[in-house]
Each structure stands twice: as structure tokens, then as C-alpha cells.
Amino acid sequence: MKLVDKFSLWFIGVMIFITPITAYICYYNLEKNINKAEITHLKELNVRMADRLSRGEAVNAIAPKGTNLEVVKLATALPQNRVQVQKTDNLEEDSKGMLSLLTVHSYFDIKGQPYRISSYNYIPSAKQIYSVILDTVFWKLLLIIFCVAITIRLVSQRILHSLRTTIKIIQGFNVKNRVQFSSSGTREFKELNSFLQKMTDKAVDEYCAIKEFSENASHELQTPLAVLRNKVELLSETAIEEEQALLLGDMQNAIEKLSKINRSLTLLAKLENNEYTVSEQIKFCKIAKDVLAAYEDRIEMKNISVRTEIDKGILLKIHPVMADMLMNNLLGNAIRHNVQDGSIELTLTQKQLTVKNTGLPPVMPTEELFQRFKKSNQCSESVGLGLSIVKQICEVSGFSVSYQYRNQQHILQVDFQPRTREEVKLNRQDNRTPALA
Amino acid sequence: MKVLAVEDSREIAVSIRDFLSREGYICELAYGFEEAREKLALFTYDCILLDIMLPDGNGLELLKFIKKEQIQSSVLILSAKDALDDKISGLEGGADDYITKPFHLPELHARLRAIYRRNRLAGSNMVSFNEITLNTDTLEATVNDIVLDITRKEFELLLYLVVNKNRVLSRQSIAAHLWGDYTDNLANFDFVYQHIKNLRKKISAANGADYIATVYGLGYKFNATSA
Numbered sequence: 001m002k003l004v005d006k007f008s009l010w011f012i013g014v015m016i017f018i019t020p021i022t023a024y025i026c027y028y029n030l031e032k033n034i035n036k037a038e039i040t041h042l043k044e045l046n047v048r049m050a051d052r053l054s055r056g057e058a059v060n061a062i063a064p065k066g067t068n069l070e071v072v073k074l075a076t077a078l079p080q081n082r083v084q085v086q087k088t089d090n091l092e093e094d095s096k097g098m099l100s101l102l103t104v105h106s107y108f109d110i111k112g113q114p115y116r117i118s119s120y121n122y123i124p125s126a127k128q129i130y131s132v133i134l135d136t137v138f139w140k141l142l143l144i145i146f147c148v149a150i151t152i153r154l155v156s157q158r159i160l161h162s163l164r165t166t167i168k169i170i171q172g173f174n175v176k177n178r179v180q181f182s183s184s185g186t187r188e189f190k191e192l193n194s195f196l197q198k199m200t201d202k203a204v205d206e207y208c209a210i211k212e213f214s215e216n217a218s219h220e221l222q223t224p225l226a227v228l229r230n231k232v233e234l235l236s237e238t239a240i241e242e243e244q245a246l247l248l249g250d251m252q253n254a255i256e257k258l259s260k261i262n263r264s265l266t267l268l269a270k271l272e273n274n275e276y277t278v279s280e281q282i283k284f285c286k287i288a289k290d291v292l293a294a295y296e297d298r299i300e301m302k303n304i305s306v307r308t309e310i311d312k313g314i315l316l317k318i319h320p321v322m323a324d325m326l327m328n329n330l331l332g333n334a335i336r337h338n339v340q341d342g343s344i345e346l347t348l349t350q351k352q353l354t355v356k357n358t359g360l361p362p363v364m365p366t367e368e369l370f371q372r373f374k375k376s377n378q379c380s381e382s383v384g385l386g387l388s389i390v391k392q393i394c395e396v397s398g399f400s401v402s403y404q405y406r407n408q409q410h411i412l413q414v415d416f417q418p419r420t421r422e423e424v425k426l427n428r429q430d431n432r433t434p435a436l437a
Numbered sequence: 438m439k440v441l442a443v444e445d446s447r448e449i450a451v452s453i454r455d456f457l458s459r460e461g462y463i464c465e466l467a468y469g470f471e472e473a474r475e476k477l478a479l480f481t482y483d484c485i486l487l488d489i490m491l492p493d494g495n496g497l498e499l500l501k502f503i504k505k506e507q508i509q510s511s512v513l514i515l516s517a518k519d520a521l522d523d524k525i526s527g528l529e530g531g532a533d534d535y536i537t538k539p540f541h542l543p544e545l546h547a548r549l550r551a552i553y554r555r556n557r558l559a560g561s562n563m564v565s566f567n568e569i570t571l572n573t574d575t576l577e578a579t580v581n582d583i584v585l586d587i588t589r590k591e592f593e594l595l596l597y598l599v600v601n602k603n604r605v606l607s608r609q610s611i612a613a614h615l616w617g618d619y620t621d622n623l624a625n626f627d628f629v630y631q632h633i634k635n636l637r638k639k640i641s642a643a644n645g646a647d648y649i650a651t652v653y654g655l656g657y658k659f660n661a662t663s664a
Contacts, residue, residue, distance in 0.1 A: 223449065226449050228539075230448075233542045233610070234452060236655050245653050246653070246654035256609045259539050
């Protein structure tokens with residue numbers, strides 16, 4: 001939901017909450033004041049009539065028939081309460097209930113004779129006042145909502161302009177390039193921009209540092225490794241005993257492993273730094289075939305039967321080096337973790353790549369094997385970075401990868417066009433319904 | 438063969454010299470850009486081993502210098518960076534091949550020989566040893582004039598062994614030679630062993646001598662001196 005809409009909704013919500021309260025206050029005050037004014041007026045009228053009576057005017061002269069006055073001689077004593085107000089609704093002559101009859105009875109003792117002087121008048125009924133207020137409030141609310149909806153949009157264009165620019169800059173942010181945030185008149189945005197400026201600058205600096213480090217580490221480690229490897233090679237050509245040969249062999253293994261780890265870690269750092277970004281599409285099917293060809297002899301030696309289903313003309317937006325590494329790792333794993341006389345099934349379509357292979361069942365949840373240095377067999381010779389590299393390549397390229405073990409088969413699947421989260425959620429719900437039924 | 442190794446790491450440079458001098462090559466060393474340029478101006482070499490990162494300059498600049506001065510040496514780039522850019526700019530700049538540190542010395546030697554065959558020996562494609570002859574163009578191997586029925590990998594293995602005869606070749610170095618980047622995820626030793634086994638079988642089937650020996654704990658060796 002847009003910020004503007006949220007503000008609008010809250011504002012309208014507050015209005016809807018407040019309006020009945022104000023309407024009630026309005027109604028209450030209006031009615032009270034109308035009553036009060038009318039009662040005061042009628043009371044004064046009664047008093048004036050009483051004056052005239054006391055001056056000796058005849059009752060008929062004061063309150064002839066047809067006026068809103070009535071003078072009655074009382075046979076009983078004066079009541080305690082000298083003024084009585086009576087309000088009558090639902091009058092016969094007013095079928096719509098728009099009026100109320102307000103009657104004020106005043107009791108006077110004039111020359112020893114108790115009189116009741118009553119005067120009455122029609123005032124708007126409570127129902128009438130209520131309906132008028134409701135009407136007004138309704139239109140008022142409608143007008144406010146309408147105006148708010150329009151103006152808040154126009155105003156937000158101006159006020160949120162800075163925020164929008166900032167969002168645009170962040171969306172296009174890449175750690176490789178420094179960005180400049182514009183200044184804003186709004187304090188919050190100013191704070192946000194200056195915070196983001198600091199953060200992005202720091203990210204760029206860190207990136208440069210990490211890039212430099214990974215390059216240096218790679219170079220600085222490769223050289224001593226090269227020295228070590230070459231010296232061991234030279235040493236192994238001298239006259240040595242079997243015992244020493246074994247030691248040298250172990251050293252060579254260790255050097256090999258070290259150099260592989262170093263290379264893989266450097267590669268992962270490079271992938272994380274997005275150093276392999278591309279804009280061109282490459283023929284992935286060709287790379288898949290090439291990598292398969294590179295493993296041909298080893299597949300044959302392990303007597304693995306390979307079934308391939310590679311569609312033609314598969315174009316993907318991925319760096320050729322990464323495509324090669326992806327296939328290399330997936331296929332290498334499929335061969336390595338396979339059994340003698342096993343099978344590999346390779347399916348490549350424009351949508352996905354699936355590598356299925358036979359092998360021993362995994363000893364840990366398959367998804368965990370994407371973590372660095374996680375191996376299904378902790379003491380095995382492999383480095384344990386292959387699947388991390390696969391995952392990283394997929395992340396960088398916008399693919400998604402999954403690993404399952406089903407029907408005695410390891411299934412690694414790379415989706416080239418992963419569905420958005422909503423679609424996945426929908427799909428999950430679809431799947432769930434028949435399961436419940 | 439006369440080789441100039443331009444390499445700032447003295448240990449690596451000395452290893453290269455030690456290894457190559459046993460092949461009877463003359464190997465001179467230069468530890469920096471200026472030193473290399475001086476040597477190149479004074480002497481001629483068949484091949485130059487060129488490190489890219491030098492303390493006083495870039496190896497790629499030296500490559501430009503070599504091409505500008507029309508020095509006829511072959512160039513093999515040695516680099517600790519396996520960055521693709523370096524590889525491409527090196528090969529585009531006129532280098533003959535590219536090898537990444539940490540390399541195996543027999544691998545370096547094999548590449549050096551390959552370049553030498555191409556550039557110096559007028560593109561000669563024959564490598565022979567006693568009764569074994571290898572044609573690097575047609576990938577055909579003959580023993581006693583009998584054509585061996587060997588796979589491409591077996592041919593590459595045999596060539597590697599023959600070029601590095603009398604040397605101990607570690608299983609790692611053989612795996613790296615045969616499969617390059619496609620070795621990382623595999624237990625390669627079994628495969629190396631099987632290739633060696635098959636190769637020996639095929640050579641002896643053609644009445645070739647059994648030159649290939651297992652060196653206990655280390656790897657294999659092509660014994661040129663054995664019967």
C-alpha cells in the first residue's frame with residue numbers, strides 16, 4: 001500500500017471516529033439551547049399574563065381562544081413547583097414527527113386565587129434536529145474525504161518527491177559505484193538521506209577493501225603455494241626412500257587441497273562482489289555439452305549410464321565462466337557421489353536444468369549441503385565448497401536452486417525463471433488443498 | 438632451448454631453473470621488469486616465461502615491449518591471478534599460452550615444449566621416443582609402427598609422460614594436465630590410475646617396452662633408461 005493511501009485511510013478513519021461524537025455534541029447543544037430559549041420566552045410570557053391578571057383584566061381578554069395561552073383558575077392549592085415544563089412528541093397534527101409541543105405551566109397566586117397560566121409553542125422535534133445534523137454530517141464527511149483524497153495526492157507528489165528520488169537511487173545502487181543523495185527540506189528525509197549516504201559510502205569502501213583483500217589474498221597465497229608445490233616436486237625427484245615418498249605424497253595432497261580451497265574462496269568472494277555481471281545471453285546448451293564431454297572418460301570409467309535431454313538453442317543471461325563452473329560443479333558432484341554402474345540423468349530446458357544421479361542417501365538435510373564446508377561425508381577428500389559455489393552462481397544470476405533426495409536419486413534442480421514469492425505461495429496452497437481432502 | 442624466466446618470486450624462479458636445467462635447457466632469471474628488459478635487449482631466447490605482477494612494472498607491458506621490438510621469442514604467461522581479463526589480454530597481446538599459479542613444474546614443461554614445437558621446430562608435430570611416436574596434430578600414437586587404439590585422454594597422458602620422461606609425475610599433476618579445471622570435485626586418483634593401466638596395457642599389446650612405472654606414494658614415472 002502506498003504511503004499516501006495509508007495516510008489517507010488513517011485520516012479518514014479518525015474522521016469517521018470523531019464525526020458521531022461531534023454530531024452528538026452538536027445535537028445535544030442545539031436541542032438544549034432551542035429548548036432553553038423557548039422555555040425562557042414562554043416563562044416571560046406567562047409572567048406578563050400574570051401581571052395583566054393581577055391588574056384585573058379578564059381571563060378571556062388575556063387568553064382568547066385560538067391563541068397559545070391558557071389561563072385556568074385552580075380549585076386546589078398551588079403546587080410546590082411553580083413552573084412546570086412539558087414536552088410532547090408525536091403530535092396528531094404533525095404526522096411526520098417534525099415538531100414537538102413545548103408547554104410551560106406557571107402557577108401564580110393572584111389576589112388569593114391560584115391560577116395556572118400555560119403557554120405553549122411548537123419547536124423542531126429532537127428527531128428533526130437529529131436528521132438535519134445527520135444530513136449535514138454525511139455531506140461534510142463526504143466532502144472532506146473527497147478533498148483529502150485529491151489534495152493529499154497532489155501534495156504528496158511534492159512532499160514525497162525527495163523520498164521517491166532516494167528510493168530510485170537505492171534501487172539502482174551497486175556496491176561498485178558511489179551514489180549521491182539529494183538534499184531535502186523535510187527533516188526526516190534529510191536524516192534518511194544522510195544516513196543512506198553514509199551507509200552506501202561505507203558499503204562502497206568496504207567493497208573496495210574486500211575486493212583488494214581477496215585479490216591480494218589470492219595472489220599472496222598462490223605464490224607461496226606455488227613455491228611449496230614446486231619444491232615438493234623437485235624434492236620428489238631426488239633419491240628418496242619409500243617412507244619419505246609417502247610423506248611427500250601426503251604433502252602434495254595437502255597442497256592440492258589448499259590450493260583448491262584458496263581458489264574456491266576467492267571465487268566465492270568474486271561472485272559475492274558481483275564481478276561476473278553480464279548483459280549478453282549465451283548458449284547454455286553448448287556449455288552443458290562441452291562440460292559433459294570433459295567428463296566423458298571418467299563417466300565411462302565408473303561405468304555410469306548417462307541420459308541427456310538437452311534442448312537446442314537455450315539462451316541464458318549468465319557469464320560464460322559462471323555457466324561453465326555451474327555445470328562443472330553439478331556434473332562433478334553427480335559423478336563423484338555416484339556409485340559404480342550408477343546413472344545420471346541430465347535434463348536441460350529453457351526453464352530449468354535438472355541433474356539426477358544415483359548415490360548413497362544423504363546423511364543430513366539436503367538443503368544444508370549448500371552451506372560452506374558442509375559435506376555429506378566429513379572426512380572425504382572434497383573441499384565442500386562446490387554446492388556453495390552453485391548456490392552463489394544461481395543467486396547472482398537470478399536463478400533458484402534446490403536439492404532433493406527422492407526414489408534413491410539425488411535431484412539438483414536449477415530454475416532459470418524462478419517464480420515470484422506470491423506465485424509460489426499460491427501454488428503451495430493449491431497443493432495443500434487436495435492433500436487435506 | 439634457451440629460456441628467460443621473468444618472475445619476482447626468487448623461490449619460484451629458482452625452482453623453474455632447477456627443473457628446466459635438468460632437461461638441458463639454459464634458463465636465465467630476471468626478477469623484475471627492468472632486469473628483464475635489459476636481458477631481452479642483449480640476448481635472444483627461445484621462450485620467455487612471464488609473470489604478470491612484477492614489483493617494478495606489469496608483465497603485460499613487457500609483452501607489449503617484446504612485440505614492439507619484434508623479439509621472436511615465444512611467451513608463456515605465469516600468473517597468480519586466474520582472472521579472466523588477464524588471460525584474455527595476455528593472449529590478445531601476443532602470448533602463446535597462459536598458466537596459473539600454483540602450477541605443476543611438469544605441466545609448465547609440457548606447455549613450454551608444446552609452444553616450442555609449434556614456434557621453433559617449424560610446427561613439427563612429431564614427438565618420438567625409442568619405438569613410440571606421437572603425432573600431436575592427428576593425435577595418433579604408434580609403437581613399433583603399429584597405430585595404438587587410444588583415446589584422446591590416453592594420448593594426452595602419454596605425451597605428458599614422454600615429454601616429462603624420467604621425472605616423477607604426481608597424480609595431482611597428471612589430473613590437472615588431463616582435466617584442467619574439471620578436477621575439483623572428483624577423487625581423481627582412481628581415474629589417473631585407470632588411464633595409466635589402460636595405457637600400459639595398450640603399449641605392451643603393441644610389443645612396446647613397459648616404460649611407465651609406479652612411484653610408490655607419489656605417482657608415476659616414464660623410465661627412459663629401463664629396458
